[in-house]
Amino acid sequence: MTAPSLQFSEDQASAYDSITEMLRAAGVDLDDSLLVPPRGKESGVMAVIGKAGSGKTLLLAELYKALQNAGVEVVSGDYESRKAREKRTLAILAPTNKAASVLRLRGVPATTIHRILYTPVYDPDYERIAEWLAGEGDKPEIEGLSETALERAEAFYANNKSIPGALAAAGLRGSDFITGWKRREEPLDIGFVDEASMLDDRQFDDLKEIFPNLLLFGDPAQLAPVNQSGAMVFDSLPEPRKLVLHRIHRQEADNPILDLAHALADPALEFHDFERMVEETAKRDDRVVWGQRVEVDLMARSPVLVWRNATRIRLINAFRAVYGAPEDELLAGEPLICDGLELPLKHRKKRLDLEARGLIKGAQVIYLGPGRKPGFSKLHVMGAEDPQVSAASIVKIEKPDEEEPFIPFAARMGATFLHGAACTIHKAQGSQWDTVQVFAPDLYTAARMGRVEAGQPLWKRLAYVAITRAQERLIWVVRARLSKPSYGLRTDDLKAPAVALKLESEEL
Numbered sequence: 146m147t148a149p150s151l152q153f154s155e156d157q158a159s160a161y162d163s164i165t166e167m168l169r170a171a172g173v174d175l176d177d178s179l180l181v182p183p184r185g186k187e188s189g190v191m192a193v194i195g196k197a198g199s200g201k202t203l204l205l206a207e208l209y210k211a212l213q214n215a216g217v218e219v220v221s222g223d224y225e226s227r228k229a230r231e232k233r234t235l236a237i238l239a240p241t242n243k244a245a246s247v248l249r250l251r252g253v254p255a256t257t258i259h260r261i262l263y264t265p266v267y268d269p270d271y272e273r274i275a276e277w278l279a280g281e282g283d284k285p286e287i288e289g290l291s292e293t294a295l296e297r298a299e300a301f302y303a304n305n306k307s308i309p310g311a312l313a314a315a316g317l318r319g320s321d322f323i324t325g326w327k328r329r330e331e332p333l334d335i336g337f338v339d340e341a342s343m344l345d346d347r348q349f350d351d352l353k354e355i356f357p358n359l360l361l362f363g364d365p366a367q368l369a370p371v372n373q374s375g376a377m378v379f380d381s382l383p384e385p386r387k388l389v390l391h392r393i394h395r396q397e398a399d400n401p402i403l404d405l406a407h408a409l410a411d412p413a414l415e416f417h418d419f420e421r422m423v424e425e426t427a428k429r430d431d432r433v434v435w436g437q438r439v440e441v442d443l444m445a446r447s448p449v450l451v452w453r454n455a456t457r458i459r460l461i462n463a464f465r466a467v468y469g470a471p472e473d474e475l476l477a478g479e480p481l482i483c484d485g486l487e488l489p490l491k492h493r494k495k496r497l498d499l500e501a502r503g504l505i506k507g508a509q510v511i512y513l514g515p516g517r518k519p520g521f522s523k524l525h526v527m528g529a530e531d532p533q534v535s536a537a538s539i540v541k542i543e544k545p546d547e548e549e550p551f552i553p554f555a556a557r558m559g560a561t562f563l564h565g566a567a568c569t570i571h572k573a574q575g576s577q578w579d580t581v582q583v584f585a586p587d588l589y590t591a592a593r594m595g596r597v598e599a600g601q602p603l604w605k606r607l608a609y610v611a612i613t614r615a616q617e618r619l620i621w622v623v624r625a626r627l628s629k630p631s632y633g634l635r636t637d638d639l640k641a642p643a644v645a646l647k648l649e650s651e652e653l
Contacts, residue, residue, distance in 0.1 A: 157200050160193055160388035164208060164360060167191055171334065171358045173233060178215040180233050183357075190353065192341065192361040192379035195390030196410075197613040198403040201362045204390070205337055206253050208360075209237060212335065220333060221307070222260030234333040236261050236356075240343040242503045244575035246528030248339055255339065259500045262351060263326045271312065271322035278302045278311055290315060309531045326498060329355060336360065340575040342367040342377045349378040366410075366609050368571050369599065376599070401430045402619050406612045409605045416592035416604055420585065423621045433619050438626035439582060441467055444566040445480055445511075445634055447578035449622070450611045452587035457567045458543045460584070463627045464566035465542075468634055473553050475512045475540060478634030480565035481524075482572065483508040487539060488558050499536060503529035504560045507572055512540075513636055520557070525639045532639070536560050570611045581615035583608070585623050 153161060165175050172183035195201050213219060218232040237255045239245040248255035267275060274290075276282035278298065287295075294315040301307075301314035312322050336356035338344065341363035344352075352359055361379050369377050379387060408414065408422060427435040439449055444464050451457045470476050485506045488496045503526040504510075513523040513533070522538040537559025541550035550563075567584075588611075592604040599606075612619060 153204075154200065154391075156388075156390050157204055160204060160390060161208070163388055164191060164193075167358065167360075168212075168335070173212065173215055173217060173335070175211045175215060178211075180216050189357070190359045190361070190382060191386050191388065192363060192382055193388050193390060194363055194365050194379060196364055196366050197406050197609075198400065199390040201364075201390060202248070202251065202253075202339070205237070205248075205339065205362055206251060209235070209253055209337070217335065219254055220261070221254055222256035222264070233335075235335045235337070236333055237337045237339070238352075239339045239575065240348075241340075241505070241507050241575045242526060242528035243509060243577070244340045244343075244528075247577050257503070257505070258338075258348060258352070259505055261333070261336075261355065262329055263500065264329050265323045266325045266327055268322050268324050271317070274298065274312065274315075274322075275308045278308060290317075307531070313531065332357065334358060338362065340364075341379060343370060343575050344378045345370045346378065364613075366601075366606065367574055368606055368610055401426045401433050402612060402615050405433070405619070406609050409609050414605075416589060419608065420621075420623075427621070432617065434621065436582065436620040436622040437624050438628050439584070439622050440620065441628050441630050442632070443580055443582060443620075445478060447580060447582070448480065448482075448509075448565050448573070449567040449582045449584055450570045450573050450614065451567055451584045452570055452591050452607055454569065455545070456584060456587050457569060458545055460567040460627075461543070461564040462545060465564070467627065467630055472542070472551060475522075475553060476634050477512060477514045478636050479512045481510045481512055481540065481562040482565040482568055483510065484541070484561045484563045486559070487561050499560055502526070502531070502534050502536075504534070504536060507575075509565055509576065510562070511636065511639055513639070520559070525636070538562060570607050573614050574610055577614050577616050579616050580618040580620065581611065582620040582622050583611040585621050586625060 167189050168175060170183070170189065172181045174181060193201055193204060209219075212235050216233070217235045220234050220236045222236070237248065237253055238258050238261055239248060239255050240258055242257055245255040245257050270285075270287055273282060273285040274287065274295070277284050284295065298311040298315040302311040309323075332355050334356070335358045336352060337360050338352065339362045341361035342365070344361075363377060363379055365377065365380075405419075405423060405426060409419065423433065424435050426433045439460065441464060444460075449460050451460065465479075468476060470479065483504050483506055486496055486499055486504070488499075499505075504524075508529075509527040511525040511527065513525055516522055516535045518537075520537055520539075521535055522540070523533070523535050524538070526532045526534060537557075539552065539559055539561040541552055541561065541563055543550045543563065588604050588608055591607055592602065594603075596603040
């Protein structure tokens with residue numbers, strides 16, 4: 146076995162060996178920590194498949210450490226030195242900022258797929274600072290930037306390997322040092338993709354163009370992407386290329402949330418049996434709560450997870466009502482979810498700016514207040530490394546029983562947002578929160594309808610995805626009631642270096 150000294154389960158060790166062999170063919174020898182010429186130009190795609198708690202993230206983290214020890218350069222997406230292009234490279238990706246941040250909290254330098262597909266173009270002067278911080282150049286002298294500012298940048302980078310963050314610490318804005326974004330032209334060597342069950346075919350094809358060696362980490366029990374007919378991209382791989390992990394019982398010992406998630410695999414389990422199981426678990430473990438109402442205080446940071454859009458809209462309007470939010474404006478601290486970009490083709494550069502800064506479909510943000518221009522918003526992008534931006538925004542507040550959403554304010558074009566106090570379980574994939582509220586009446590409706598997806602009752606897939614979004618505590622809400630807030634909406638917990646996102650033109 147070639148696995149490191151960490152105690153792997155048998156299936157983890159077998160997967161590690163298979164991946165090691167794939168990487169050896171790519172010219173990366175993990176056994177001896179050597180980099181050698183690749184054997185050939187054929188690309189390889191392999192998938193590590195397992196349910197929650199099976200050890201996928203542990204395996205990904207250990208592979209990252211082994212590749213780093215072998216001398217492979219980790220590409221973060223925020224800066225890529227031209228001097229490093231002769232090195233072997235690794236990028237660790239996730240479909241959303243929130244999913245990437247979950248990995249970063251575990252010490253894995255993950256970034257989003259968009260940040261790898263589109264690379265930043267740095268101003269030449271400030272690129273000299275980036276090269277110096279990355280250890281690939283001498284300390285520069287930049288007009289208008291003091292020695293103290295450079296020291297702040299150096300101190301920040303020593304603790305947080307983020308070039309934009311370091312430059313922000315020096316008092317610079319993103320628009321000062323990033324002049325634009327371009328589609329990646331040169332391929333990288335190795336790509337790890339977490340939450341691969343969220344990938345659609347187009348994203349998968351894009352990644353295969355960039356990475357000759359691609360390793361997918363996915364959960365087959367989650368919900369497939371919309372318009373994928375219930376299939377995930379790794380389903381079509383040959384069986385030898387699918388490495389299946391089983392649950393590591395002792396690693397996640399006494400985790401009642403994972404116990405409930407795995408109980409859903411029992412084909413004989415009915416909805417009422419499962420709810421009884423949740424109720425009994427809640428009596429003996431405070432990490433599971435049998436909730437008689439939705440806790441409104443939690444909704445500003447972690448949305449209530451629902452199945453039906455009608456439920457989502459009702460909960461959002463109830464949330465806004467209890468905080469006294471007026472119809473014609475947003476309150477600072479209200480949560481939003483990016484629903485895409487409304488920009489014509491001639492504004493492609495601005496689209497890349499938005500996407501590269503984290504404003505991609507499904508991104509969760511907190512509204513901080515109006516921007517300096519009409520229709521602009523100051524936003525905090527949850528999970529982004531440089532989270533605070535200002536962008537042209539189109540905010541849509543949906544109303545019960547009304548086809549058209551109410552728009553409190555809007556730029557003529559820009560990022561579009563829906564309210565984020567509640568969201569569908571499908572859209573929550575890839576995200577995790579300390580505490581998650583699941584609106585159980587919606588899942589009961591799905592169970593009564595008898596719908597099936599990929600051979601499994603839909604309610605079970607919904608319940609599995611919703612439950613596994615919770616890291617510390619699960620609230621299973623059984624009644625359509627809303628608590629009163631204990632305090633007002635807040636933003637003081639979102640402090641971070643601001644990166645101005647300028648989208649200035651006469652047409653915006």
